[in-house]
Amino acid sequence: GAGVSQSPSNKVTEKGKDVELRCDPISGHTALYWYRQSLGQGLEFLIYFQGNSAPDKSGLPSDRFSAERTGGSVSTLTIQRTQQEDSAVYLCASSFLDYQETQYFGPGTRLLVL
Amino acid sequence: SQQGEEDPQALSIQEGENATMNCSYKTSINNLQWYRQNSGRGLVHLILIRSNEREKHSGRLRVTLDTSKKSSSLLITASRAADTASYFCATARWGGADGLTFGKGTHLIIQP
Numbered sequence: 001g002a003g004v005s006q007s008p009s010n011k012v013t014e015k016g017k018d019v020e021l022r023c024d025p026i027s028g029h030t031a032l033y034w035y036r037q038s039l040g041q042g043l044e045f046l047i048y049f050q051g052n053s054a055p056d057k058s059g060l061p062s063d064r065f066s067a068e069r070t071g072g073s074v075s076t077l078t079i080q081r082t083q084q085e086d087s088a089v090y091l092c093a094s095s096f097l098d099y100q101e102t103q104y105f106g107p108g109t110r111l112l113v114l
Numbered sequence: 115s116q117q118g119e120e121d122p123q124a125l126s127i128q129e130g131e132n133a134t135m136n137c138s139y140k141t142s143i144n145n146l147q148w149y150r151q152n153s154g155r156g157l158v159h160l161i162l163i164r165s166n167e168r169e170k171h172s173g174r175l176r177v178t179l180d181t182s183k184k185s186s187s188l189l190i191t192a193s194r195a196a197d198t199a200s201y202f203c204a205t206a207r208w209g210g211a212d213g214l215t216f217g218k219g220t221h222l223i224i225q226p
Contacts, residue, residue, distance in 0.1 A: 033213050043202065045213030056211050091157065099210020100144055100164075105157040 002026070004106035006092050012112045013082055021077045021109045025094030032075050033095075033103060034067060038088035046090075049075060050098055082113045119217050120203055126223040133190045135220040137203030138183075144206045146179055147214065148188050151200045160188070160201075193224045 005024045013019050025032050034046040049055050049069040060067070064083075069075040079086055089110050093103040121136045137146070145164045149157040163170050163179045163186065170177050176189040190197055200221050204214035 035213065035216075042218050043204075043216035045215065048211060048213050050210075059212060089155070093157075093214075099206045099213070102147065102159050102162050103214060104159060105149075107156040 004092055004094050004104055006090075006106040006109050008109060009107065010110045010112075012114065014114055015084060016081055018078065018080045019082055019111065021079075021090050021111070023075045023077070023092030023106060025073065025075070025092070026104055029094035029096050029104075030072065031095045031098050031101075031103075032069055033093040034075070034077050035091045035093065036088040037091060037108070041088075043091075046077070048099070079111075082111075084113050087111055087113045120201070120220040122220060123218065124221045124223070126225060127193060128225050129193055129195055131193055133193050133197070133222055133224075135188045135201055135203075135222070137186045137188070137217055139186075139203075139205045139215075140184065141205075141207060143181075144208045144210070146177075146186050147204045147206070148175075148177060148186075149202045149204060151202065151219070152198075157202070190222075193222075195224050195226050198222060198224045 007022045030051045032049040037043045045059050047055050047067045052072050064080045067077045089108040091105055091108045093105045095101040095103045119138050127133055143165055145162055147162045148160040151157050161172050161177050163177050174191045179186045200219040202216050202219045204216045
């Protein structure tokens, strides 16, 4: 595919369960970003992967959130022991080189924690 | 608080009219990007303007950037019903370690 893809599109889970969200960036893009969008907080940045460098995790909202990027391509965002306030749309984006370029967004994963 | 702040929060105009949205930000930036979002899902990139640029055009879109005032504007000319969406500005600071910082958006409604 030509664009950023994310899976699943929608996820409903029970409070306390773990969830894993996946992002496939545009082929050849070295930079990958995770954001989330919620009614109360708007669009907020979570984490940025630049090539194979270790990411700065300070944007993650709590230690229940973690993210990996394997082989410089696919990324997974994991939320452990989900809480109702984690309900949001999680968006992934990629850019060709780094933050100085256009970020292309995927369709998002809508997460609902019951 | 949000780095980018769009103004107005909502805008309703007649089809064929021009729509202007403004964005203000607080810190030094590398670039500013405008996005469109329909129905609360994926963000569609519209235009990127760098800190050393003052104006860019893309089709019916015109973006200006005034770094001295820390503000940008997005002009959509000859609006169409399909332009109905939320529009966000987003800023990238030098270094980029904190990603894009988004404003709360302007909800644009084009009345047929």
